Amino acid sequence: MKCRICDHEITPFMSFGKMPIANGFLLPDQYDDEYFFELKPAFCEQCYSFQIDDQPDPELMFHDQYAFFSRTSKFMQHHFSEYAAWVCDNHLSGNDLFVVELGSNDGIMLENFAKRGIRHLGVEPSANVAEEARRHGVDTIVRFFGPETATEIVGKHGQADALLAANVMCHIPDLNGIAEGANRLLKQDGVLVFEDPYLGAMIEKSAYDQIYDEHVFMFSAISVANIFDPHGFELIDLLPQETHGGSMRYVLARKGVRAVSPAVTDIVKAEKAAGLHLPETYQHFRENCEASKARLVRLLQEEKAAGRRVVGYGATSKSTTILNYCGIGPDLIEFISDTTPIKQGKYTPGKHIPVKPYAAFAENYPDTALLFAWNHQKEIMQKEGDFAAQGGKWLTHIGDD
Ligand SMILES: [Zn+2]
Numbered sequence: 001m002k003c004r005i006c007d008h009e010i011t012p013f014m015s016f017g018k019m020p021i022a023n024g025f026l027l028p029d030q031y032d033d034e035y036f037f038e039l040k041p042a043f044c045e046q047c048y049s050f051q052i053d054d055q056p057d058p059e060l061m062f063h064d065q066y067a068f069f070s071r072t073s074k075f076m077q078h079h080f081s082e083y084a085a086w087v088c089d090n091h092l093s094g095n096d097l098f099v100v101e102l103g104s105n106d107g108i109m110l111e112n113f114a115k116r117g118i119r120h121l122g123v124e125p126s127a128n129v130a131e132e133a134r135r136h137g138v139d140t141i142v143r144f145f146g147p148e149t150a151t152e153i154v155g156k157h158g159q160a161d162a163l164l165a166a167n168v169m170c171h172i173p174d175l176n177g178i179a180e181g182a183n184r185l186l187k188q189d190g191v192l193v194f195e196d197p198y199l200g201a202m203i204e205k206s207a208y209d210q211i212y213d214e215h216v217f218m219f220s221a222i223s224v225a226n227i228f229d230p231h232g233f234e235l236i237d238l239l240p241q242e243t244h245g246g247s248m249r250y251v252l253a254r255k256g257v258r259a260v261s262p263a264v265t266d267i268v269k270a271e272k273a274a275g276l277h278l279p280e281t282y283q284h285f286r287e288n289c290e291a292s293k294a295r296l297v298r299l300l301q302e303e304k305a306a307g308r309r310v311v312g313y314g315a316t317s318k319s320t321t322i323l324n325y326c327g328i329g330p331d332l333i334e335f336i337s338d339t340t341p342i343k344q345g346k347y348t349p350g351k352h353i354p355v356k357p358y359a360a361f362a363e364n365y366p367d368t369a370l371l372f373a374w375n376h377q378k379e380i381m382q383k384e385g386d387f388a389a390q391g392g393k394w395l396t397h398i399g400d401d
Contacts, residue, residue, distance in 0.1 A: 001053050003044040004173055004216070005227050012040035012053045013279070014286040016325045020349035021060055022212035022317040027346055034350070035060055039321065041211055043282045049223040050199050050282075055173065056213050071106045071132070075379070079243055083166065083195070084112030090237070091191045091251060092161055100153060100160045100185060102145035102178070103168030107133030114138055121157060123149060146174075150181035159187040165194035167244070170217045179231035192233065192252040199223070200271060201246020203281065205398050206288035208325070209318035209372075210245070220276045221267050224250050237261040245375035293326045296397045300332040303368050310395075311366035312336030313380070314373030315343050315355045322372065322397050324350040333370060337361035368393045 003010050016039040026034065040053040071077065092099075097118050101110050104122025106129045113120045114137050122140035124130040130140040143149045153160070163182050172178055182192050199218040202210045210218060217223075225235045236258050237251035248267075275281035303310050312319065315338035322328070328351060335354040338344065343355045361369070365387055373380060374396045381388070388394070 006047040008046035010042045012042040013282045015040045022320040024349040025346040047226040050218045080109040098160045099162045101164040107138030110138045146177045147180045150184040170196040195249040197244045198248040208289045209321045238263045238267045308367035310368045313369045319372035
C-alpha cells in the first residue's frame with residue numbers, strides 16, 4: 001500500500017486479524033450480515049506516520065445510530081473548558097477574533113468561546129449532533145472540512161485566527177486536504193490546534209486497543225511536523241494530555257511567524273529517545289501485543305478453570321480490538337456492563353458477548369471484572385470501592401500479572 005501522507009510504499013508490520021466495526025454493537029438477527037476487514041497497522045519510514053492499512057467505508061462507521069454526544073460526559077466538559085481557556089491564554093490575542101472547529105460535535109468546546117463572546121463556527125458532518133450544538137448557542141454548519149469548505153467560510157466570515165479540533169484528525173484519511181483547508185482558512189498568524197490519542201503513550205503501554213477502524217492515524221510530534229511541513233506549517237507548541245489513556249495537543253503556525261516553545265524540542269527529543277521514528281520500535285510493539293494477548297487469555301482461562309465469574313466493565317469501541325484479536329467470547333466473559341442505553345441488550349461486534357446495563361454488574365458482583373475503560377481507571381476505582389472491598393478483582397489487558 002501507499003502512505004496516505006507521502007505516497008511512500010509501506011508494509012503493515014503486523015495483523016490483528018479479522019475485525020468487525022469497532023462500534024458495531026448488534027442483535028443476533030444481524031450476525032449473518034456482519035462486516036469484517038483485516039486490521040493491519042503500518043509505519044511509514046519516510047514521513048514516520050503510523051496508520052492502518054485497510055479502512056471500512058466511513059458510512060459503515062459513522063451512521064445515524066452512531067450519535068456520539070460528547071456533552072454527556074462531565075469529565076469531557078471540564079476538559080474542553082480548560083482546552084478553550086488554554087488556547088485563549090496562550091495562542092490568541094487581538095480584537096474581533098474568529099475561531100473555527102472541525103468535527104465540532106455537540107458544541108462542547110466552542111460553547112466556551114461563545115460564552116466569551118468570541119465569533120466562532122463549528123463544522124460538523126453529523127446533522128443530529130450539529131442540531132444539539134445550535135441548541136446550546138454554538139453556530140454550526142453541517143459539512144466535512146476541506147479546501148472548498150474553507151473557501152466558503154472565508155467568503156462569509158473572513159479568515160480565522162484559529163482552527164481547532166479534538167479527537168477528529170486521527171479519523172481523517174485525507175490530511176493533505178485538511179492542511180490545504182487550514183491554509184486557506186487561517187490568517188497569516190493564525191494557529192491550527194488539535195489533540196488526539198498519542199502514539200508515544202500507546203507504544204509505552206502497549207495499549208494496542210487504540211488501534212481500530214476509526215483511528216486511521218496515531219500521531220507523534222515527529223509525524224505531525226512532517227504531515228504539515230509541505231503545507232508551510234511548523235509545530236510551535238505541544239502539551240501532553242491524560243485523556244484517552246494519553247493524548248497530545250499540537251499547535252501549528254506558518255513557518256517563522258510565531259515563536260516556537262521549548263516543549264517542541266523537548267518532546268521531539270523524547271520521541272527520538274523512545275525510537276518512535278524507527279521501524280524496529282514497531283517490531284517490539286508487535287511482540288508486546290502478542291505477549292499481552294497470551295497473558296490475558298491465560299488469566300481468563302485460569303479464572304474459568306477455577307469456576308470464577310468474569311464480567312467486562314465498559315463496552316468501549318476499543319474493547320472490540322482486544323476481544324477479536326485475543327479471541328475472547330461469551331465462554332470467557334459472561335457479559336459486559338455499560339451505562340450507554342443504545343448498547344444495552346445488544347451484543348459485542350465479532351465475538352457476540354451480551355451487553356447489559358450497569359445494574360447487572362452492581363447488583364450481582366462477579367469475582368473478576370475485566371476493565372475495558374482502562375483510561376478512566378482512576379474514576380472507576382473510586383466509584384467501585386465496594387467491589388474491591390468485597391474481594392472483587394480487576395484485570396486489564398495492559399497490566400502486569
Ligand atoms: Zn509517509
